[in-house]
Amino acid sequence: VTGILLPIWKILPQQNSRVFRLQTSDGQKILGRVVNAHDIQTVREQLGLRNQLLSPEELVKLVLNERYTQQLPGGVTLRRSFIAGEPRIELVNAISLAERLVAVGCFTEIINWQKRVFIPVSDKAPAILAAVIEILG
Numbered sequence: 001v002t003g004i005l006l007p008i009w010k011i012l013p014q015q016n017s018r019v020f021r022l023q024t025s026d027g028q029k030i031l032g033r034v035v036n037a038h039d040i041q042t043v044r045e046q047l048g049l050r051n052q053l054l055s056p057e058e059l060v061k062l063v064l065n066e067r068y069t070q071q072l073p074g075g076v077t078l079r080r081s082f083i084a085g086e087p088r089i090e091l092v093n094a095i096s097l098a099e100r101l102v103a104v105g106c107f108t109e110i111i112n113w114q115k116r117v118f119i120p121v122s123d124k125a126p127a128i129l130a131a132v133i134e135i136l137g
Contacts, residue, residue, distance in 0.1 A: 011046045012033055012043060013035065013039045013043070016033070016034060018034070019031065019032070019033055020032055020033065037062045037065075038066070038067075040054070040062070040068070041070065041071075054070070055126075056126040056127070056129040056130040059078060059126075059129060060089065060119075060125045060126050063078060063079065063080045064080055064121065068080075072091075072132075072136050073133070073136040073137050074094075074097075074136045076091050076097075076136055077092040078091060078092075078129075079092060081118075083109070083111065088118045088119075088121060089118060089119040089120075089121060089125060090117065090119075091106065091117040092116075094117045095108075095115055095116075098117055101117055104131035104132060104135065105119070105120065105124060106119055106120075106128060
């Protein structure tokens with residue numbers, strides 16, 4: 001979070017209130033605070049940004065790198081799961097839409113007698129996630 005922080009200081013999580021001052025390579029100075037991935041949605045809601053999702057690119061990056069979970073429309077949860085030691089992007093509670101999701105690039109796998117839906121971890125993940133969000137409405 002950068003810019004004028006004082007008006008929203010109380011909204012930001014208090015566990016890491018360190019202020020950073022940075023200067024870009026072109027000389028622009030930036031003042032800001034780091035917001036952990038698991039706090040992003042809470043901060044967005046407190047700023048009145050409900051029902052707005054991060055971009056598919058941001059979501060894929062956060063899910064894979066920060067263990068971020070996101071509630072998507074229709075009660076589907078986007079999360080990182082580890083299957084056979086490999087990180088995967090899972091769509092929890094999406095099995096009723098499995099055929100439509102597979103048609104846009106997702107895949108299913110039966111694990112412990114339960115069918116689960118995943119987005120491939122590749123450079124196509126953001127585009128597939130965007131199509132999933134469109135299907136979910």
